[in-house]
Amino acid sequence: MSRSAHPAGPRHGDVMPEGHFTAPPADLNALDPKVWARTVTRTLSGPVTVGGVDVRQLAEEFGTPAYILDEQDFRARCRAWRDAFGADADVYYAGKAFLSRAVVRWLHEEGLNVDVCSGGELTVALSAGMPADRIAFHGNNKSVPELEYAVKSGVGHVVVDSYDELVRLSWIAEQQGVRQKILIRVTVGVEAHTHEFIATAHEDQKFGLSLSGGHAAEAVRRALTLDGLELRGIHSHIGSQIFDMAGFEVAARRVVGLLAEIKAEHGVELPEIDLGGGLGIAYTSEDDPAEPADIASALADIVRRECASAGLSTPRLSVEPGRAIVGPTAFTLYRVGTVKPLEGLRTYVSVDGGMSDNIRTALYDAEYSVALVSRASSAEPMLSRVVGKHCESGDIVVRDAFLPADLAPGDLLAVPATGAYCRSMASNYNHALKPPVVAVSEAGPRVIVRRETEEDLLRLDIG
Ligand SMILES: *Cc1c(COP(=O)(O)O)cnc(C)c1O
Numbered sequence: 001m002s003r004s005a006h007p008a009g010p011r012h013g014d015v016m017p018e019g020h021f022t023a024p025p026a027d028l029n030a031l032d033p034k035v036w037a038r039t040v041t042r043t044l045s046g047p048v049t050v051g052g053v054d055v056r057q058l059a060e061e062f063g064t065p066a067y068i069l070d071e072q073d074f075r076a077r078c079r080a081w082r083d084a085f086g087a088d089a090d091v092y093y094a095g096k097a098f099l100s101r102a103v104v105r106w107l108h109e110e111g112l113n114v115d116v117c118s119g120g121e122l123t124v125a126l127s128a129g130m131p132a133d134r135i136a137f138h139g140n141n142k143s144v145p146e147l148e149y150a151v152k153s154g155v156g157h158v159v160v161d162s163y164d165e166l167v168r169l170s171w172i173a174e175q176q177g178v179r180q181k182i183l184i185r186v187t188v189g190v191e192a193h194t195h196e197f198i199a200t201a202h203e204d205q206k207f208g209l210s211l212s213g214g215h216a217a218e219a220v221r222r223a224l225t226l227d228g229l230e231l232r233g234i235h236s237h238i239g240s241q242i243f244d245m246a247g248f249e250v251a252a253r254r255v256v257g258l259l260a261e262i263k264a265e266h267g268v269e270l271p272e273i274d275l276g277g278g279l280g281i282a283y284t285s286e287d288d289p290a291e292p293a294d295i296a297s298a299l300a301d302i303v304r305r306e307c308a309s310a311g312l313s314t315p316r317l318s319v320e321p322g323r324a325i326v327g328p329t330a331f332t333l334y335r336v337g338t339v340k341p342l343e344g345l346r347t348y349v350s351v352d353g354g355m356s357d358n359i360r361t362a363l364y365d366a367e368y369s370v371a372l373v374s375r376a377s378s379a380e381p382m383l384s385r386v387v388g389k390h391c392e393s394g395d396i397v398v399r400d401a402f403l404p405a406d407l408a409p410g411d412l413l414a415v416p417a418t419g420a421y422c423r424s425m426a427s428n429y430n431h432a433l434k435p436p437v438v439a440v441s442e443a444g445p446r447v448i449v450r451r452e453t454e455e456d457l458l459r460l461d462i463g
Helices: 056-063 071-085 101-109 119-125 145-152 163-175 215-225 246-266 292-311 323-329 360-364 456-462
Strands: 048-050 066-070 089-092 115-116 135-137 157-160 179-187 191-194 195-199 228-236 238-241 271-274 316-319 331-341 346-351 381-386 398-406 410-417 437-441 444-449
Touching: 048 398, 056 066, 056 331, 056 410, 056 437, 066 323, 066 444, 071 101, 071 215, 071 292, 071 316, 071 323, 071 437, 071 444, 089 323, 089 381, 101 115, 101 119, 101 179, 115 119, 119 135, 119 145, 135 145, 145 157, 145 163, 157 163, 157 228, 163 179, 163 215, 163 228, 179 215, 179 398, 195 246, 215 228, 215 246, 228 246, 238 246, 246 292, 292 316, 316 410, 323 331, 360 398, 381 410
Parallel strands: 066 437, 089 115, 089 316, 115 135, 135 157, 157 179, 179 228, 191 238, 228 271, 271 316, 346 381
Antiparallel strands: 066 331, 191 195, 331 346, 331 410, 381 398, 437 444
8 A cells, every 4th residue: 555645744654664665676677667757768778768868868968856757748648638538528737736838838739728726827827828718726815916817817717715715706807897707616525545535524624615514505605696706617626646536426426416406596507517636646566546538437427427316417527637647757867976874774875856856755755666777787676765965854755765786876866756746846945956847758858947056046035
């Protein structure tokens, strides 16, 4: 069982004894296609390539640490989601996983929409040419200027998260002489996480309006009376890194139940529902994510069935994958600086980045894989912990890993599946410089987000 991520922090630290590690893999040089981006392969002579480009060349040209993103894989995943959901549904890429202008252009070209949750994300999406009506704006505390900006830009949906925001947004829309399309975000009392879900979860969280407490129904009542708003439907998002569809099934049933109540009380059938994101990816070989086609048919079936039994016509469905699209498409390339064996325990391998470029291990107790990529090795496996260079003993990138015993300073390591929530959560802790994102495609490698410089740091620090 995975001990991995949860947005609210480490939850499953107790399912494994401290210091858990699996047996060493049969072949340390093997790259499991489940966790590596599509075009990553190890050459016969030993070094790893992505999109045909040798990682040693990438390190030479762009420096380390660097996020290396496989553009072909990113586009293929977009298409897989788009094709799986078809014309009766919309796929919104959750921009908070990783957003840049190049990514927005790829999304646009591949027919996806985009979710943003701040004015900054909205600016990136708009500046790269995403049509505003294909953008949805989320968040539990959007500011008045952010809402004004969103309405003025013509965003397709604002996902409203509170009573306060209903009134605020309606007033803003009226000031601008428009009716803003909205969804109401509800908490359905389902908390889904990796391999399990809780159908009776406490609705004790900051997001959304609760179904069981009657707040969702009350928000609908109010929205229908506000002249600045056009209520289009209901939104639910139940968790992250989910492998089991059962949580979505319960959530969909409860959302459809609300649609039926709304029809009974107000005589209106809302035309849209959005079931959010949260689909899991493989961080290690133990994770087994579903294919988009299976997810799409499962979700569409659930919604169709629930609506039929509630006597409703089937609403238009939206989903919001973030991690499932970008997560597997990138790896972080690091250079080894020190190798410190602690006899009888493990070997600490220090790399030239750490918690500033990947906070997920420290924050969520997330699990990652790692491989030596600058060469192959036939040395024995060595139980290792890959750590960063920050002034913090919790600065761990990969808690338990087997690396070849001949690992040495100067070797290149790569940590796969770092496309989501790594660059987007990167910090300047210890005045680290955020690494670049280098996209590799048929046309070769190119920087899509450049590395920060010390000049960037000093420019913000006005003395
Ligand atoms: C975070 C989030 C997503 C994306 O989650 P992933 O786990 O990256 O798929 C989608 N919708 C909402 C509302 C979110 O908050």
